[in-house]
Amino acid sequence: MSIPRWFFFVLIVGCLLAYGQTVSAQQSRPDDEITKLADDVYLYRHQFHQAIFITTPKGVIVTDPISFDAATWLKAKIKTLTDQPVRYVIYSHHHADHITGGSVFADQAHFVSHAAAREKILQAGDSKTPVPDLTFTDRMSIDLGGKHVELIYTGKNHSDNSLVVLLPQNKLLFAVDFIPVETVAYRTMSSDYPDDWIESLKQVEQLDFETLVPGHGKIGRKEHVRMFRGYLEDLRAAVEEQVRKGASVEETKKAVRLPKYEQWQHYADWFPENVEGMYRYLSQQKENR
Ligand SMILES: [Zn+2]
Incomplete structure (x- = not known):
């Protein structure tokens, strides 16, 4: 992902305002930050990316390591x-x-993913990304030191x-790249499955949680799942109308506006790309019919 520099600045300021007190008083690296979300549950952010970790008396559970550099920093911070x-x-x-970067934990950790992710990680063959030794297809739970963590697959998106990490004790859900909070989808949604995505969000809406932690941007609440599903449904309907009329992709990008979401992050720059991505997806669907 290439993100403009100003965005990091806006994000960092936003994080500082929104997330409250940071754990570490001496912030030697402004790119990295750890914030306590609940008892034993922490958010860690590296530049534009973020994930959570959970401490227990029997060990620590980390989610996305983000990068080798980030994971090295994180490992040292966890030690404190x-x-x-x-x-x-x-x-x-x-x-x-x-x-990337899970290799810094490889001496003592199990690596967990959805079974389909394991295949792709194996093919990519990056020595900094250990291949998962524990996989699942629908649901898996980890119990460690009194903490119960559920990993759930809610379909393609x-x-x-993509799995979601549910912490039932904290009513907290961690979901990456498919439930942005009051933010439009990323660019042309090139790796995405829009119709499955909508169904996947409906499944997430069935889960019991209050706090939504995404892999980028601000922390949300459960209602943000329904809001983002509404966005995808509105985008799909508006673009489909143009596709049905036989409009070109350029005509569609000019014609489709969703003022309801104008205040969302990246509406100005990524919304036209979202329209383009949805147009290509729906045109493909039409051809295949
Ligand atoms: Zn992604």
Whole structure:
């Protein structure tokens, strides 16, 4: 992903305002930050990416390591919070910009992903991204030191192997790249499955949680899942109308506006690309019919 520099600045300021107190008083690296979300549950952010980790008396559960650099920093920071080692590293999906760097935990951790993610990680063959030794297809739970963590596959969405991490005790859900909070979808949604995505969001809406932690941007609440599904449905309906009329992609990009979402992040720059992506997806569907 190439993100303009100003966006990092806006994001960092936004995080500082929104997330409250940070754990570490001496912020030697402004690119990285750890914030306590609940008892034993922390958010860590590296530049534009973020993930969560959970400390327990029997070890630590980490989600996306993000990068080798980020994971090295994270490992050192975790040492300041607990003397327990990282026992599990959970990959949200196979995209390298979220899961590289787990190798720093390879001495003591299990690596967990959806079965379909494992295949892609194996093919990519990056020595900094250990191949998962624990996989599942529908649901899996991890119990460690009194903490119960559920990993759930809700179908295809932004990838064909995205899992959500549910912490029932904290009513908190971590979901990466497919439930942005008051933010439009990423660019042309090139790796995405729009119709499955809508169904996947309906499944997420059935889960019991209150706090939504995405892999980028601000933290949300459960209602943001329904809001983002509404966005995808509205986008799909508006673009489909143009496709049915036989409009070209350029005509469609000019014609489709969703003022309801104008205040969302990246409406100005990514919305036209979302229209383009949806147009290509629906045209393809039409051809295949
Ligand atoms: Zn991704």
